[in-house]
Amino acid sequence: MLIKRYDKNPILTKDDVPYPVATVHNAGITKFRDRYMMIFRSHQLSGRSILGLAESKDGYHFKVHEKPFMTPATEGIFKEYEEYGVEDPRIIFLEGEYLITYSAYSRHGVRIGLAKTRDFKTVERFSLITEADYRNVVIFPEKFRGLYARLDRPHSEISPWSIWISYSPDLKYWGESRLIMKPVQYHWDEMKIGPGAPPIKTSRGWLNIYHGVFPTMDGSVYRLGVALHDLADPSKIISVGNEWILQPEEVYEITGYVHNVVFTCGAVPEEDGTVKIYWGGADKVMCVGTANLDDLVDHCLNNSRKPV
Ligand code: BMA
Numbered sequence: 001m002l003i004k005r006y007d008k009n010p011i012l013t014k015d016d017v018p019y020p021v022a023t024v025h026n027a028g029i030t031k032f033r034d035r036y037m038m039i040f041r042s043h044q045l046s047g048r049s050i051l052g053l054a055e056s057k058d059g060y061h062f063k064v065h066e067k068p069f070m071t072p073a074t075e076g077i078f079k080e081y082e083e084y085g086v087e088d089p090r091i092i093f094l095e096g097e098y099l100i101t102y103s104a105y106s107r108h109g110v111r112i113g114l115a116k117t118r119d120f121k122t123v124e125r126f127s128l129i130t131e132a133d134y135r136n137v138v139i140f141p142e143k144f145r146g147l148y149a150r151l152d153r154p155h156s157e158i159s160p161w162s163i164w165i166s167y168s169p170d171l172k173y174w175g176e177s178r179l180i181m182k183p184v185q186y187h188w189d190e191m192k193i194g195p196g197a198p199p200i201k202t203s204r205g206w207l208n209i210y211h212g213v214f215p216t217m218d219g220s221v222y223r224l225g226v227a228l229h230d231l232a233d234p235s236k237i238i239s240v241g242n243e244w245i246l247q248p249e250e251v252y253e254i255t256g257y258v259h260n261v262v263f264t265c266g267a268v269p270e271e272d273g274t275v276k277i278y279w280g281g282a283d284k285v286m287c288v289g290t291a292n293l294d295d296l297v298d299h300c301l302n303n304s305r306k307p308v
Contacts, residue, residue: 002245002299003277003289006060010252010285012040017052017064020045023257024052025280028091029266030098036268037120038062038278039069039089039100040286043257048072048085051102053120059268059276060288070102070115070123078113078125081106086113090265092141092198094148099171101137101150104128112137112152114171127172130154136194139171140206140234149234150174151208153194161192163210165235180235181227181307183212188223188244191215196224197267200275204297205229205238209277211263212244222261223247224279227307228300239304245296246279246289256282269293 189212
């Protein structure tokens with residue numbers, strides 16, 4: 001077992017939230033001072049999503065803030081594009097700021113918003129960084145050739161939905177886009193893949209924990225896998241682990257708001273070489289497990305498949 005589930009999962013549910021919500025899932029996580037900060041998604045009772053904030057000293061016991069952290073914008077360009085809700089946040093720390101990417105839903109489709117915070121008290125929307133039909137944007141916590149880099153997942157008519165990379169000089173204008181990783185036919189991720197947790201730097205490469213989806217007669221199954229990207233050039237994928245590292249097995253992953261889902265938006269590397277991986281169980285609760293980063297990198301390298 002590469003990932004050891006925390007034995008008191010789920011770590012956060014709707015019962016821990018002081019305002020009415022139906023779910024707590026797909027949370028971005030980072031360390032801020034001596035705390036773990038979690039920005040989690042909740043379905044409201046309208047069915048539309050908002051983002052809440054929870055904090056913890058140990059990464060396992062979280063306390064939810066009284067008020068939601070981000071609700072759909074009420075003014076400016078963001079108002080038009082967040083009308084149906086904000087979802088699936090990812091957080092990274094770069095150049096003194098925490099960058100939050102999130103899905104913005106509206107009658108025009110789904111696109112990605114980028115917001116910034118320095119203190120987790122105030123949050124400022126920076127830009128909408130894709131057009132419609134994008135989800136799952138994770139920004140690398142370092143620059144390459146002086147450019148910011150991100151992995152993303154456009155929706156496409158032609159190929160199964162795949163992972164792309166893009167670069168930006170200023171976080172606002174993005175380009176040099178290339179497809180770098182595809183699903184494999186008749187394989188656990190054959191239907192679509194997408195970036196999950198923001199990439200984690202290891203001595204052997206950037207570890208990309210992603211999700212893959214398999215279609216069954218009983219609906220889609222969401223699982224997690226890992227890929228390793230070159231440290232200097234993250235568009236080069238060194239290897240992709242052939243097998244999944246986590247699949248829905250516990251009751252809280254098999255049944256919920258959407259059954260058979262484990263979906264990650266964040267993982268926190270620790271100084272002892274372990275990593276805490278956080279995932280939404282069945283789109284309803286938040287879970288955590290631990291793994292050794294070395295084991296995950298070995299998993300990529302020892303039983304790998306081609307990225308494209
Ligand atoms: C995806 C997204 C995720 C969700 C998953 C499983 O398309 O909507 O937010 O966790 O489906 O329902």
